[in-house]
Amino acid sequence: MSDSNKLSLSSKIFIGLLCGIFAGWLLAQMGESAFVDTILGALAVIKSLFVNALKMMVVPLVLVSLICGTASLSDPKQLGSIGGKSLLLYLCTTAIAISMSLFFANLVNPGAGVVSSGAEFSGASPQPLSQVLGGLVAANPIQAMASGNMLQVIVFAILMGLAMSAAGESGQRVASFFNDLNNVILKLVTLIMNLAPMGVFAIMTLVIHDLGLQAITNLATYFVLMVVLLLGHMSITYSLLVAMAGLNPKTLLLKMRPAMLFAFSTSSSAATLPVTMEVARKRLGIGRSTASFCLPLGATVNMDGTAIMQGLATVFIANMAGVDLHFSQYLTIILMSTLASIGTAAVPAAGLVTLTMVLTQVNLPTEAIGMLLGVDRLLDMVRTTVNVTGDVAVSSVVAKMNGDLDRTIYDDPNAGLDFENDKFQSIKPV
Numbered sequence: 001m002s003d004s005n006k007l008s009l010s011s012k013i014f015i016g017l018l019c020g021i022f023a024g025w026l027l028a029q030m031g032e033s034a035f036v037d038t039i040l041g042a043l044a045v046i047k048s049l050f051v052n053a054l055k056m057m058v059v060p061l062v063l064v065s066l067i068c069g070t071a072s073l074s075d076p077k078q079l080g081s082i083g084g085k086s087l088l089l090y091l092c093t094t095a096i097a098i099s100m101s102l103f104f105a106n107l108v109n110p111g112a113g114v115v116s117s118g119a120e121f122s123g124a125s126p127q128p129l130s131q132v133l134g135g136l137v138a139a140n141p142i143q144a145m146a147s148g149n150m151l152q153v154i155v156f157a158i159l160m161g162l163a164m165s166a167a168g169e170s171g172q173r174v175a176s177f178f179n180d181l182n183n184v185i186l187k188l189v190t191l192i193m194n195l196a197p198m199g200v201f202a203i204m205t206l207v208i209h210d211l212g213l214q215a216i217t218n219l220a221t222y223f224v225l226m227v228v229l230l231l232g233h234m235s236i237t238y239s240l241l242v243a244m245a246g247l248n249p250k251t252l253l254l255k256m257r258p259a260m261l262f263a264f265s266t267s268s269s270a271a272t273l274p275v276t277m278e279v280a281r282k283r284l285g286i287g288r289s290t291a292s293f294c295l296p297l298g299a300t301v302n303m304d305g306t307a308i309m310q311g312l313a314t315v316f317i318a319n320m321a322g323v324d325l326h327f328s329q330y331l332t333i334i335l336m337s338t339l340a341s342i343g344t345a346a347v348p349a350a351g352l353v354t355l356t357m358v359l360t361q362v363n364l365p366t367e368a369i370g371m372l373l374g375v376d377r378l379l380d381m382v383r384t385t386v387n388v389t390g391d392v393a394v395s396s397v398v399a400k401m402n403g404d405l406d407r408t409i410y411d412d413p414n415a416g417l418d419f420e421n422d423k424f425q426s427i428k429p430v
Contacts, residue, residue: 013261016197017204024208040209043202050199053192054271059145061189061274062296063157064182069292070161071175082398086294089394090302093241097233097304098334101311104229110221110316154296189274200265207377222316226379229308234386237304238393245397251410252396255283256389263388267380269299272388280392285409290399298391305383305390310358317364329362 030036136155138144144152164171164178239249259279262272269276277295280286286294314333318325325333359365399405409415 012197013200013258013265016199016201017261017265020201020204021208023201024205027205027209040206043205046198046202047206050195050202051266051268051271053195054266054274055268057185057189057192057274058270059148059153060185061277062299063145063153064178064185065277065292066154066157066296067161067164067178068175068182069289070158071164071171071178082290082293082402083297085398085401086297086394087301089241089397090298090390093237093390093394094302094304094307095334096237098307098311100233100237101229101308102315102330102333104225105312105315108221108225109319110225110312158293186278189278193275193278196262200261203265210377222312223379226309226312227382229312230305230379230382230386233304233308234389238389241397242393245400247396247400247405247410251413252284252393253389254413255279256392259388259392260385263384264381267377267384269303269384269387269391272384273299276388276391280395283409283415284392284396285406285415286392286395286399287402287404287406290395290402290404294395294398295391298394299388302390302394303383303387305386308386309379309383310355313355314358314362314364317359318362321365323364325362332362333358 027036027039135149136152138149138152138156141152141156144156164175167174235253239253242249242252256279259272259276262275263269266272273295276299277291280291280295281288311333315325396405396410
């Protein structure tokens with residue numbers, strides 16, 4: 001078969017997703033049996049191997065790429081420009097997300113007449129903001145990498161890159177080593193990507209088997225409104241942001257397909273980060289300095305989908321509990337949801353943990369989160385897709401503003417197609 005007739009990576013992933021939905025439904029119809037348990041056990045192993053393989057790459061990819069990106073900046077002020085613009089845009093889109101969520105939640109008024117299912121919710125309490133800020137610098141960077149504390153890893157990588165940039169010839173020799181290491185890590189990423197369709201199939205089969213196709217019929221108003229808000233924020237807010245920078249938003253959304261599908265299936269911005277960086281560099285022409293800084297930062301602090309969920313869920317629970325929220329409480333929700341979304345780990349369902357902080361601040365029962373568990377797994381997939389899209393949208397705008405965007409690649413619909421056509425061996429990591 002010629003290369004032109006090969007299915008693209010995104011097509012294979014989508015086929016795996018659809019097949020997983022059908023297989024999950026079929027296994028659910030077969031009931032409990034030793035055969036079904038064996039199949040589910042095998043799929044659980046495949047899922048764990050695939051997701052762990054992706055997560056395995058997160059710390060080394062973020063660490064090395066950020067060091068290389070920061071060290072490549074000849075002017076440290078450029079880092080301040082990239083970082084300042086990135087944080088400002090991330091905070092603005094998050095504030096828009098939570099405000100939009102609260103506005104439409106009060107307009108539609110979900111939660112009236114809903115009865116809690118009694119499901120229990122448990123999770124570690126989120127850290128206070130002062131503790132998060134005080135822990136930005138790791139006392140032991142090795143421990144931070146081992147525990148996956150991405151904020152500490154990001155700070156250490158930036159400081160390391162700045163030191164290498166200022167160390168002259170010695171720094172250049174060390175930077176050369178990290179550039180070679182970055183090439184090896186990105187090659188490993190491309191090898192792992194070959195397993196994506198199989199991993200997505202296993203994930204979706206298990207999700208549908210556990211939740212059932214009827215999951216979306218529970219709490220219908222909450223579910224539908226959440227999906228509409230998430231997709232609306234992704235297609236309208238991000239499109240306007242990109243268009244204001246003079247870029248074609250349709251191009252970005254179309255080229256984002258592989259990363260979107262990965263985000264949807266894994267529900268983890270961190271696990272999707274390797275794919276996101278490949279798409280940003282190869283398909284959209286975002287420069288290495290911007291991509292290496294903005295995307296890992298976005299995967300850590302940019303959680304617009306989580307902010308939307310926390311705003312809508314808070315109003316939903318308040319309505320169910322018969323509590324009238326006041327203006328000051330809405331302001332508190334906006335502030336705490338923004339801060340909670342920034343502090344949310346880039347892993348599945350972490351938003352439910354930080355939602356407890358928001359509910360506590362407005363004196364709502366945290367145990368009411370249990371009723372959302374039945375549909376949150378499906379919604380978490382959409383939220384993660386929104387988060388990842390927002391990361392790339394902001395990165396594109398920052399790259400355009402800093403002259404670090406290759407418009408030829410961005411505007412070319414065929415640019416970087418070797419990434420989507422499974423020609424991973426032909427991709428030369430930068």
